Amino acid sequence: MAVGIPVELVLDTGDGDLEQTEEELQYLLAELSELELPSIDRVTRAPAPAGTRGGDAIEVGALLIGLGGSGALLPVLLGLVQDWLSRRQSGNIRMKIGDDELELTAASDEMQRRALEEFLRRHGE
Template sequence: MGTRTISVALVLDTGDDDHEYVEEQLQHLIAELSELDLDSIDRVAQGPPPPGTRSTEAIQLGALLLGLGGSGALLPVLTTLVQDWLNRRRSGSIRMKIGDEIELTGASDAAQQRALEEFLRRHGE
């Protein structure tokens, strides 16, 4: 039985229209993601931004596609890394998409924790 790769889209929203700032933050995130045993980290262009977003270009700059190998065991590690990264910045959010989507923020309130646990349960093996 071969291993499969799970594709995870991450979209960083810094809440800022400054392209240099968005790029700088994305590079910091990529550096931390590179420490994980991911199959791939690719930058991707987004389609039109969802209604209510601040900047088309900023959203496009912040889009990544990650390849998680194996059974998805890295998914909880990935979500912990993303939440920790956001907590240290104290601003912005990251939308994580695997079929469905969850928005992670630096806040770790009970409702977000329950939503994250449900998201991981749906996508875990």
């Protein structure tokens, strides 16, 4: 369960390969764990309907991150994600707080920088 401000993070490697997405997510998780975030949880899909096979299943590429009460870690989280994408030079990550969503891509241009600044302004201290 996310602690404090919940941020949903969804990785899309762009190739539709679920195994590749899961592998890349593990690399991202390793870096996120170094931030000492209050919580990082895998997102699970709803249980399968009664009478069908399956139970709770993880949603590939999706995390729910708790930032704590102040949101002071949001700029750090965004910076790490942008850097991670830039090093991979492909894919994108959607980050969502409530109904506000930001899509980060491997491209680092002026428009991307402005979108980051605006997102941070909306969710700043």
